[in-house]
Amino acid sequence: MLLFRQLVDLESSTYTYLLADRQTGDAVLIDPVFEQARRDAALIHELGLTLRWTLETHVHADHVTAAWLLRERLGSRIALGTRSGARGADLYLNQDDRLGFGAHGLSVRETPGHTAGCLTYVLDDRGRAFTGDALLVRGCGRTDFQSGSASALYRAVHRQILTLPDDCLLYPAHDYRGITVTSVAEEKALNPRLGGNLSEQDFVGYMQNLGLPHPKKIDVAVPANLACGRPSSGLAPQADPDWAPLSFSFAGFWEIDGRWVEEHLSDIQVVDVRECEEFDGPLGHIRGALLVPLAQLGERATGLAADRPIVTVCRAGGRSAQATVILQRSGFGRVANLAGGMLRWRAQGFPVEGGASE
Ligand SMILES: N[C@@H](CCC(=O)N[C@@H](CS)C(=O)NCC(=O)O)C(=O)O
Ligand SMILES: [Fe+2]
Helix, strand or coil: CEEEEEEEECCCCEEEEEEEECCCCEEEEECCEHHHHHHHHHHHHHCCCEEEEEECCCCCCCCCECHHHHHHHHCCEEEEEHHHCCCCCCEEECCCCEEEECCEEEEEEECCCCCCCCEEEEECCCCEEEEECCCECCECCCCCCCCCCHHHHHHHHHHHHCCCCCCCEEEECECCCCCCCEEHHHHHHHCCCCCCCCCHHHHHHHHCCCCCCCCCCHHHHHHHHCCCCCCECCECCCCCCCCCCCEECCCCCEEECHHHHHHCHHHCEEEECCCHHHHCCCCCECCCCEECCHHHHHHHHHHCCCCCCEEEECCCCCHHHHHHHHHHHCCCCCEEEECCHHHHHHHCCCCCECCCCC
16 A cells, blocks of 8 residues: 655745555655755654655755755665766666665656756556656746756657656646646646647747746755755754754654653653643642643743743643643743653653552
8 A cells, every 4th residue: 555645845835745655664755855854754753654765856946855864864865867967866767767665666757858857756556656847737847947958848748747647647846826736638638838739849939938037045955956955054954952852743843752751850840731630630740740731821931940941741742732832932942742641651650749549
């Protein structure tokens, strides 16, 4: 069974695709975005997957890839087109190469024109293809920089993409209106630049008159992507909090596990956001925890010490996750949620004050 997720970076309108074999857990990520490395790593971790490869459809001009960051973080390998001109990848891909993940695989079609090194990745069953910026939904990538060529793009799209089965779903690298997917049949009939009866000459004329401004980040993005997204001057990854071994959840919260909390109780403030009767109820509470029911946290936050990190706790870790948001809004930088709340704390055998014995 295939696992498939379409992720978006709203800043650059870039789509990132996660594909994995549900049985083996082997995963690949197409076109990950630098600023989303933490999010993508969290999703991969939470789904129990192993990231084998990051694949680039091309050297992007508008955002930096997360390929290098993910290789550092997760040990994935980097693959992209031989003709991309990028250095530092683990594998350079050419027409008809196949990259497997578990029982699935993606085959490579060279689709130059937006850039010379653009690739389209086609799933084994030809039910889905990832077209990068060669073919967008009712559009296509521009051809006015990075060795672009409108003639080359016209031919590549017609020979390599529109020859796929009519019901093959096409997933682009960008959509600036939030449209997520199209199909070969639709684009063959309805693409206003490349579909219907439009000729190569019609297309070239169209592309010469797009009149688009250059992408805002082109001067940073292209050099960085030619090094597979390796940080350099002017390009630093978001720093992770270093006051404790926190993990970031795909839901967007920083979490901490019970063992570390138990060992560092005297260095932190534990803020329990349950109701009074729960705090004194059968689950008990953590030694030294300060009771501030969630509804009062906003107004009482100013009374918390600013010199010690805060760990929030509740019954199961839900309300306390929201508590981290409230505290961050109130200006606290070092805040984390106790994953699993008192239920997990007790299940792990950590001590409580009050409460009923098991
Ligand atoms: N406003 C965007 C422009 C992005 C852009 O030019 N995107 C390229 C793909 S890298 C493109 O081909 N766009 C096609 C279009 O906008 O029609 C930015 O500054 O990043
Ligand atoms: Fe592009």
